[in-house]
Amino acid sequence: MNKIYALLKSLEEKCLSNEDILKEEINLLKNLLLRFKSSEDRQLRHLYTLSKSFENEIKYEDLLLFIIPVERVLNKRVSDVDFGIKKKDNKNIIQQNDLKIVLDNIRSAFNTGALIRTCEVLGVSEVLTTGYTQGFESEHVLKTSMGARLKISKFRDLLEVKNELKSYKLVGLETSKHSENIYKSKLNKNTAFVIGNEHFGLSDYDLSLCDHVMHLPTFGKKNSLNVNAALSACGYEWVRRFL
Ligand SMILES: C[S@@+](CC[C@H](N)C(=O)[O-])C[C@H]1O[C@@H](n2cnc3c(N)ncnc32)[C@H](O)[C@@H]1O
CATH class of the missing domain: 1.10.167 (Regulator of G-protein Signalling 4; domain 2)
Structure with a gap:
């Protein structure tokens, strides 16, 4: 065999x-x-x-x-990595949108790679990582992102990101007591969505740094989605409104 x-x-x-x-x-x-x-x-x-x-x-x-x-x-x-999609990419179509994504303490390299792939498809202009989130220095991130290449900037923490992105609204994505339903909330064109750790989500301190905290409504027993599923849904809500 x-x-x-x-x-x-x-x-x-x-x-x-x-x-x-x-x-x-x-x-x-x-x-x-x-x-x-x-x-x-x-x-x-x-x-x-x-x-x-x-x-x-x-x-x-x-x-x-x-x-x-x-x-x-x-x-x-x-895994996805093993059946890499090497054909049929939009080789020459690169559109950079006013959307930025912050990956805050993402533990899994496979999640990070998948998130980066989603960011590239969304035309995100920059991915900002904080804490222990890995970038392309990780072979697993590189492989799971399946050829997606975009600017990744590293920051120590969300406070540093906030100081960097002064003209952006930081929107924490989290199901918290005071979060707003994303479908019923005003979104800015200059938005930076912040995605939290797979297990702990965004810390209270990080949530306090955000201009808004928004959630995707959930209808099951579980109230949270996988990080990449959450980013995809929120990213496309932004696309629906601004592109
Ligand atoms: C699996 S969740 C973290 C765990 C979650 N705080 C909990 O214990 O229920 C990981 C991240 O995915 C995003 N996420 C997951 N479900 C979400 C939802 N319903 N709305 C918005 N973001 C979500 C958030 O950024 C969150 O920090």
């Missing part, structure tokens, strides 16, 4: 770098899959049947029909 997986991954690499998969490689894959012909596992038997339909050509989408079941059988843990 590991041999099949290694072959599939090397074929995936070829697809992602736009190289052709050779007929001999397809045949090698078919030969290796022959062993699944009478497997007890229905999914593996299906892979053998499926392999018979490929002769001269196999596309990336087809290859995934093999890779994903094999990955599952092998209990491979895959």
